[in-house]
Amino acid sequence: MTVRGSDAMLAPLVTALRDVKADEAELWVHRRRSAISRYARNEIHQNAVADETHVQARVVLGKAMGIASANSLDPADLRRLVADATAAARESAPNAHWPGLAAPAETAEPKAFDAETARADAASQAQAIQRVTAAAKARGFRAAGTHQIELTEDALANTNGAALYAPSTMAYLRALVTSDTGTGWAEDLGSNTRALVPSDIAARAIEKAALDRDRTQLAPGDYEAVFEELAVAEVLRFMSLTGLTGQTLKDGRSFMAGRFGEQVTGPRFSLWDDALDARTLAIPFDVEGTPKQRIPLVVAGVAKGVVHDRQSAQWFATRSTGHAADPRRYSVGGHAGNLTMSGGDAKREQLIRAVTRGVLITRFHYTNTPDPKRATMTGTTRDGTFLIEDGRITRALANVRYTMSALDLFSGIELLGPQRLARDWWSSNGMGSIVCLCPPIKVARATITGSSPA
Numbered sequence: 001m002t003v004r005g006s007d008a009m010l011a012p013l014v015t016a017l018r019d020v021k022a023d024e025a026e027l028w029v030h031r032r033r034s035a036i037s038r039y040a041r042n043e044i045h046q047n048a049v050a051d052e053t054h055v056q057a058r059v060v061l062g063k064a065m066g067i068a069s070a071n072s073l074d075p076a077d078l079r080r081l082v083a084d085a086t087a088a089a090r091e092s093a094p095n096a097h098w099p100g101l102a103a104p105a106e107t108a109e110p111k112a113f114d115a116e117t118a119r120a121d122a123a124s125q126a127q128a129i130q131r132v133t134a135a136a137k138a139r140g141f142r143a144a145g146t147h148q149i150e151l152t153e154d155a156l157a158n159t160n161g162a163a164l165y166a167p168s169t170m171a172y173l174r175a176l177v178t179s180d181t182g183t184g185w186a187e188d189l190g191s192n193t194r195a196l197v198p199s200d201i202a203a204r205a206i207e208k209a210a211l212d213r214d215r216t217q218l219a220p221g222d223y224e225a226v227f228e229e230l231a232v233a234e235v236l237r238f239m240s241l242t243g244l245t246g247q248t249l250k251d252g253r254s255f256m257a258g259r260f261g262e263q264v265t266g267p268r269f270s271l272w273d274d275a276l277d278a279r280t281l282a283i284p285f286d287v288e289g290t291p292k293q294r295i296p297l298v299v300a301g302v303a304k305g306v307v308h309d310r311q312s313a314q315w316f317a318t319r320s321t322g323h324a325a326d327p328r329r330y331s332v333g334g335h336a337g338n339l340t341m342s343g344g345d346a347k348r349e350q351l352i353r354a355v356t357r358g359v360l361i362t363r364f365h366y367t368n369t370p371d372p373k374r375a376t377m378t379g380t381t382r383d384g385t386f387l388i389e390d391g392r393i394t395r396a397l398a399n400v401r402y403t404m405s406a407l408d409l410f411s412g413i414e415l416l417g418p419q420r421l422a423r424d425w426w427s428s429n430g431m432g433s434i435v436c437l438c439p440p441i442k443v444a445r446a447t448i449t450g451s452s453p454a
Helices: 011-016 075-090 122-138 198-211 229-243 246-251 310-315 348-353 406-411
Strands: 024-040 043-061 064-070 142-158 163-178 183-190 221-227 271-273 295-299 338-341 357-371 376-389 392-396 400-405 413-416 420-423 435-438 441-451
Touching: 011 024, 011 075, 011 142, 024 075, 024 122, 043 075, 043 122, 064 075, 122 142, 122 163, 122 198, 163 198, 183 198, 183 357, 183 376, 183 420, 198 376, 221 229, 221 348, 229 246, 229 338, 229 357, 229 376, 229 406, 229 420, 229 435, 246 310, 348 392, 357 400, 357 441, 400 406, 406 441
Parallel strands: 221 357, 338 435
Antiparallel strands: 024 043, 024 142, 043 064, 142 163, 163 183, 221 441, 271 295, 271 338, 357 376, 376 392, 376 400, 400 441, 413 441, 420 435
16 A cells, blocks of 8 residues: 655645635545455455545635535645635525634644555455464354455645644454354454454354354343443444534433433443544544544543534533544534543453353444433344353353443443454444444343344
């Protein structure tokens, strides 16, 4: 992969804004180069590369804003883009609560960029996949999955003098191992390819596929449970979308509304948003050019705050926390996309041994929320659901449906394992952008509302 750099990404924006006739103007560019290798039945069947550039112009006349987008950094195209946004501003109604564009500010150095990962090619991806498929073949199993390496470059300039650039990289490898009787899933995620351990991914997925046989149904009810990291990330996604932003607070949809300083969940649960943590996937400024901050959200179960972009900060007479998000995916009001949940030192075996009778959940598939105000999630388990009895896994379970408030689930945390980088099902499949540093957990109660046929 080729990194274009600041000269190619930022300099054209600064130049294009020099003679703009407007009260304020901004150009933001996001480049994403994604290389994906897909495999099934122990063989690679597809290599694909997408290299996309998205440019957005915002032009303000008085308090009226016009927005236009394009996919070129050519000087003539940028001038035309700014002209289109200016024309749109002339036809737009003023926003009485317009907060203005960001002022210049110092930001931290990018921590999620790795040059070696940016240079990785399809051959290196194939080698990693072959280590997974070889292990599966040795057991007579079939492996399928995805290996993705991504390079992004973001740049922003505005007429207030802000001028920012940051690159980032991401590496991801997942394996779905299938036996004649069941399936097992495992994945690794990081800002560099060194975070991916194919042999470990294969071992984890193979172990679960081997255990997944002679499934039995689990009756609906409340059970002790072990949630692995992918399952925890899924629950955290709904806390983010339904309760951790200025927009949800303003609308009264947030579980935080009217409860700051109160206990909203259990004392073993703490959560913050921290794009500056070197272990996560992020750049140090948001799409408005505001430096990102570490924001405590829930501390020891007590509601502390939400994240803001410039618009929601204006609504609440506060300052932006650097959480404006890509407007193609998220509305104004902030987005908590780099969640960090407090962890512990309990090993997976300790979590399981702490269960008298309960369920182990590897991950969820196709989740939704029937009650946003309580951050309630419903979804079915996949690829590794097991019955735990007297501290050991005794048999495989048919996939179960889980329905429960995140606040109630986390009220029952009894043990926490070490943090690991993970994404929810939606984000891993390109339909969201939430990354979590989260632990596996053992909880006193998880509500199971149904079961698939055995």
